[in-house]
Amino acid sequence: xxxxxxxxxxxxxxxxxxxxxxxxxxxxxxxxxxxxxxxxxxxxxxxxxxxxxxxxxxxxxxxxxxxxxxxxxxxxxxxxxxxxxxxxxxxxxxxxxxxxxxxxxxxxxxxxxxxxxxxxxxxxxxxxxxxxxxxxxxxxxxxxxxxxxxxxxxxxxxxxxxxxxxxxxxxxxxxxxxxxxxxxxxxxxxxxxxx
Amino acid sequence: xxxxxxxxxxxxxxxxxxxxxxxxxxxxxxxxxxxxxxxxxxxxxxxxxxxxxxxxxxxxxxxxxxxxxxxxxxxxxxxxxxxxxxxxxxxxxxxxxxxxxxxxxxxxxxxxxxxxxxxxxxxxxxxxxxxxxxxxxxxxxxxxxxxxxxxxxxxxxxxx
Numbered sequence: 001x002x003x004x005x006x007x008x009x010x011x012x013x014x015x016x017x018x019x020x021x022x023x024x025x026x027x028x029x030x031x032x033x034x035x036x037x038x039x040x041x042x043x044x045x046x047x048x049x050x051x052x053x054x055x056x057x058x059x060x061x062x063x064x065x066x067x068x069x070x071x072x073x074x075x076x077x078x079x080x081x082x083x084x085x086x087x088x089x090x091x092x093x094x095x096x097x098x099x100x101x102x103x104x105x106x107x108x109x110x111x112x113x114x115x116x117x118x119x120x121x122x123x124x125x126x127x128x129x130x131x132x133x134x135x136x137x138x139x140x141x142x143x144x145x146x147x148x149x150x151x152x153x154x155x156x157x158x159x160x161x162x163x164x165x166x167x168x169x170x171x172x173x174x175x176x177x178x179x180x181x182x183x184x185x186x187x188x189x190x191x192x193x194x195x
Numbered sequence: 196x197x198x199x200x201x202x203x204x205x206x207x208x209x210x211x212x213x214x215x216x217x218x219x220x221x222x223x224x225x226x227x228x229x230x231x232x233x234x235x236x237x238x239x240x241x242x243x244x245x246x247x248x249x250x251x252x253x254x255x256x257x258x259x260x261x262x263x264x265x266x267x268x269x270x271x272x273x274x275x276x277x278x279x280x281x282x283x284x285x286x287x288x289x290x291x292x293x294x295x296x297x298x299x300x301x302x303x304x305x306x307x308x309x310x311x312x313x314x315x316x317x318x319x320x321x322x323x324x325x326x327x328x329x330x331x332x333x334x335x336x337x338x339x340x341x342x343x344x345x346x347x348x349x350x351x352x353x354x355x
Contacts, residue, residue: 138290156294
């Protein structure tokens with residue numbers, strides 16, 4: 001066997017090995033199913049219903065009047081930055097399902113003029129925790145006594161995370177949601193499109 | 196240069212008269228009548244508020260410029276559109292999480308600006324009395340320790 005042929009076989013072996021490992025993923029949701037509800041109360045299987053598309057996934061709560069709207073604004077900025085938004089979903093999942101019912105999420109999407117490419121998702125609190133834990137999303141209630149906060153009126157300490165999920169349900173990139181440059185995300189979306 | 200020389204004594208006289216009014220704080224003379232005192236200006240600009248639903252929350256942002264000769268303190272806030280307004284601050288922690296907490300009284304030195312902006316200090320409008328949608332406006336009143344209350348008309352808009 002010539003040295004050239006040996007080199008070729010070794011290269012093929014390495015490529016085959018990498019392919020078998022799948023893409024580099026921060027989190028693998030490809031085999032998971034989380035039952036969530038959108039702002040029309042329609043049942044959504046996450047991430048299965050979004051497979052085949054590239055998705056940006058972030059987390060908010062609607063009683064957050066400062067940072068969460070910044071995150072939403074950044075999502076719309078990314079949407080505007082894309083030359084072609086075909087095959088891209090913009091998903092916002094609440095980490096406050098107790099208060100963010102589908103109708104509350106609908107109000108939020110109407111207030112911020114989010115179009116049909118945006119999906120706002122909520123769930124039963126128990127199911128929400130399972131998904132948040134899987135994705136290492138922190139969401140803790142903070143009750144500030146001086147403001148008269150209580151078990152139904154609270155703020156939250158929360159992650160500031162935007163994930164980029166590929167067509168198979170692998171989380172391939174993460175960003176600081178409220179300040180990532182849209183150009184940066186656009187480049188990564190284009191990279192996934194080229195795969 | 197000649198006309199300026201003629202005007203200079205008049206200008207200095209005016210300055211003297213103003214200084215003769217006493218301290219910068221509002222004050223009364225011995226007879227009890229109130230005299231107008233010019234304190235300089237605190238100006239509010241770049242004001243805007245986020246949309247919100249009745250009984251919900253919103254946030255408002257603006258820039259406060261202290262153009263007076265002294266330090267002033269932002270004491271309280273009100274609006275016809277909300278039952279209550281609080282000054283809050285969003286904080287990014289070392290672990291990347293974000294939380295919000297009440298901010299204390301803000302002291303603004305002479306010549307300085309206080310910026311209320313997304314992701315930092317902001318006015319939180321609590322229990323909105325009505326829906327406030329993009330294109331609407333609301334009135335924000337800010338009370339300062341020295342200059343009193345200043346009101347700004349604030350457009351409702353979406354952040355870009």
